[in-house]
Amino acid sequence: MSGRRDDSSADDPTDSFVSGTADEAPRIAFYGGRGMSALPIAFFIVWAIVQTALWRISDTGGLVVGMLIGLILGMFFVRGDWKTYANTIFEGMTQPVAVTAIVAWIWAGMFAEVLQDGGFVDGLVWLADVGGIGSALFPAATFVLAALFTTGIGTGYGAAIAFVTLFFPAGLLLGANPVLLFGAILSGAIFGDNLAPVSDTTIVSAVTQDADIGGVVASRFKYVFVAAVVAFAGYLVAGQFMGGLEIAGDAAEILVAESEPIGLVHLVSMGVVIGTAVAGRHIVEAISWGIVVAIAVSLVLGLLSxxxxxxxxxxxxxxxxxxxxxxxxxxxxxxxxxxxxxxxxxxxxxGFFELAILVLLIIAAAQIMIRGGAFDAILEWSIENLATNVRNAELTMVGSSALINAVITINTAAEVAIGPYISKIGERFNLNGYRRANILDAQTAALGYIFPWSGGVLAGYTAMQDLPGEYDWFTADMLVTPIDVVPFVFQGWLLVAVFVIAAITGFGREYLIDRESEEVARL
Amino acid sequence: MSILMKYLKGWRFRSSTPSLTEGDEINVFVAESEDRDTGLAYIGDTELRIDGAGPETVEKRVRVRVTEFDASDATGRGEFLEVVGGSSYTG
Structure with a gap:
């Protein structure tokens, strides 16, 4: 992928990645050719795999250090003045893509926390109880409720933690299969992480592909819906055949004790955010209204002081x-x-402060890669060998975003890193911003919740390990081993399958001439 | 576009070689430059040669008036009007 040329041609197409200073911005020459400009990102990816996959440490702070070391190491391979390298770090960090995402995350984080503290999950448990949902139906119902919850709060990790803490024990008491239940929770988290306008991955997918968030959410509904219908049927069928555990005690009594119907009022707060975002209002405005409504109803109803x-x-x-x-x-x-x-x-x-710093550093490293020519080299190779027509281009986009999300635990970080590549491949074939954002985010959401080293699985499993200490009846052998849940994260596998089929058949494909995404300044 | 329309848009199988209509003005990204005065855009696998779009328009979003289109081999020609935008990463 590298070393074929080391020039500084003025009409380099990747110049257009940089705001304002595109044409006059300096190039960085590296010892070892232009491929060496990928060293900071490559080092970070290796670090992320070792830390999160091999050592199972899901810690964003650790990734920040990995990226910092990568950026320092890269500097030692720069030919000539290191000042250009240093300035490029600043140039990358000040790109609008990073800053807008960070602002939206912080707003979304505040909203999510208010809903969680305001008893939304308690309300969902109550709903399952009064609905008379038995053991066979419980995984399917869990999928729907987790999907609803995550669509409201936007954070799949938060939803995985909340549902494992409050819903998982309730399901076990009702006789649901624990592996299937955990899979259903993760599937619901994928649904919401992919579809919610306040989800960090939704925001990144929209911003990196120059599309408005409301339009992105509306346009991806068709893929999510198709996958979810099949996943729901899968949980219904599997629920009939996969039995639960024998648990002593009065299950119904414990379940009722955990129920709080009033928390369902946050469906209104959630509706306010989704409605205003899809209607095309600025996402900061939409979430601000959600926060105001959530706090107001929580205070009035005594859910929060x-x-x-x-x-x-x-x-x-x-x-x-x-x-x-x-x-x-x-x-x-x-x-x-x-x-x-x-x-x-x-x-x-x-909750988003560390991730914000990490994203700024990844964008900086991506800028080094662009200025040094490695990005260009990878792109040229892909266009010559993989993305030879629009179908192959879409399959390349699906495959590359799936691969990077399968190996990097923190899916938002993976999405930021692959965003420019998806943008360039898609723009070459005039795929509009919605289609590109949807291909990118589906793989990001799906692969972030399937494997044992995935952030969502780790978040849920970590919360599960606290359960034996919280409930007398919950024994250690009731814990689900993360590797066991892999085949049962139906929404994740189906979402990837839907996009492979969509790339091959053209389902949902939109070109720039069909519709242009609205201006990203809306974010 | 209403909210409902936004949700209903795109529920179809779109061709990999979309048709163009002569006389229409469309926005496209220029993929590469054929010579100093002709740019090439791919709309899916449809090829559109754009007269007047020089190398400086590569990876820019440009407005084009379609002047010819042959559906049998999905190729067309157009006339460059103006640059209307850049890549996603131009902010």
Whole structure:
């Protein structure tokens, strides 16, 4: 892929990746040819595989360090002035694609946390209870409810944790098969991660392919729907044949004790976000309305107090703390370690801080790869050997985004890294932004929840390991081994299959001449 | 476009060689440059040669008036009008 030429031609097509300074921006020459400009990204990918797949450490902070080291290592291979390399890092980090995604994540994170703290999952458990759902139907119902929940909160990892914590034990008590149940939870997480306008992967797919989020969500509904109908049928059938565990005690009593119907009010908050986003409003505006509605109904109905939303824990010797202690958001604490700010809004936003830094660094490394020519080399090779016509181009897009998401645990990071490649291949054949974003995000969402080292599986499995400590009846042998769930993540496998078929048959394909995605400035 | 229409759009099998209509003005990305004055765009596997689109328009979104189209081999010609946008990564 590299070393064929090391030139700095002014009409290099990848110049168009860079805002403003496209034509006059400097090139970076590397010892070992232009392929060496891929070293920072390549190092990061190897680091990510070792850390997350081989050592099973799903820690975004660790990936940040891997990317930083990769960027430092790359500098030692630069010919001439290293200042150009350093400036290119800044050039990459200031691209709108990264900043807009980060802003939307932080908003989405706040919204998700308010819904979780406002008892939305409790409401869903109640719904399953009053619906009289038995053991055979429970996995299929879990899939639907997890899909609904994730579509509202946007974070599949958060949904996997919430459902494993609250729904998984309920399902076991009702006699559902644990492996199938875990698979159904992961499938629901995939559905929402792929479709929710507030999902981080939805946002990245739209921004990197220059498409508006509302339009992306509406246009991908057809693929998600087709996969979900088959997945639902799969859970119905499998539920009949795969039995549950024998658990002593009064299952129904425990289930009712966990039920809180009032949490279902957040269906309204969710509807506000989805409705306004699909109607074409700015995503920050849409989520802000969702946050306002969710907080308002939670406060009115007593699901949250104002101190749950924002909480200040001040030390005793703070000058104005004692006179203002009557404020519901202020608490004076004795323990110096307890001093700080908390609450749903902060916790929701803070969940994305590390990922935000990681994405900035990945975009910087991608820019090094573009300026150094490796991106160009890979693209040229793909166009000559793989994407020889529109069908092969789409299959290449499906395969490459599936592969990178299968090996990198944090699927959003993988999506950011492959985004420019998908964009270039798709634009060559005038596939519109919606089609490109849909191909990219389906593989991202699906492959992020299937394998034992996938972030979604790790998140759910981690939460599951706490269950024996929480319930007397829950024994260690009830835990699902991650490798066992792989074949039962129906929505993931089906979504990939739908896109392979869509690429071959042209189902859902849209060209620029059919429809142009609306301006990305909407984000 | 209404919200419902956005959801219903695209439920079909789209040809890999879409047809073009002479006289229509369309926006396309220019894939490569054939010579100093002709650009080549692929719309799926349909090839559109664009007169007046030089190398500077490669990977740019340009407005083109279609002047010829032959459905039998999915090739056409068009006249370059203006650059209307860039790649996704031009912000």
């Amino acid at each position: 104002i101190g749950d939303v924002v909480a200040f824990n001040a030390p005793e010797d703070a000058p104005l703390a004692e006179p203002l202690e009557f404020l519901p958001i202020l608490t004076i604490v004795d323990d110096p370690d307890a001093v700080g700010v908390g609450g749903s809004l902060l916790e929701g936003a803070a």
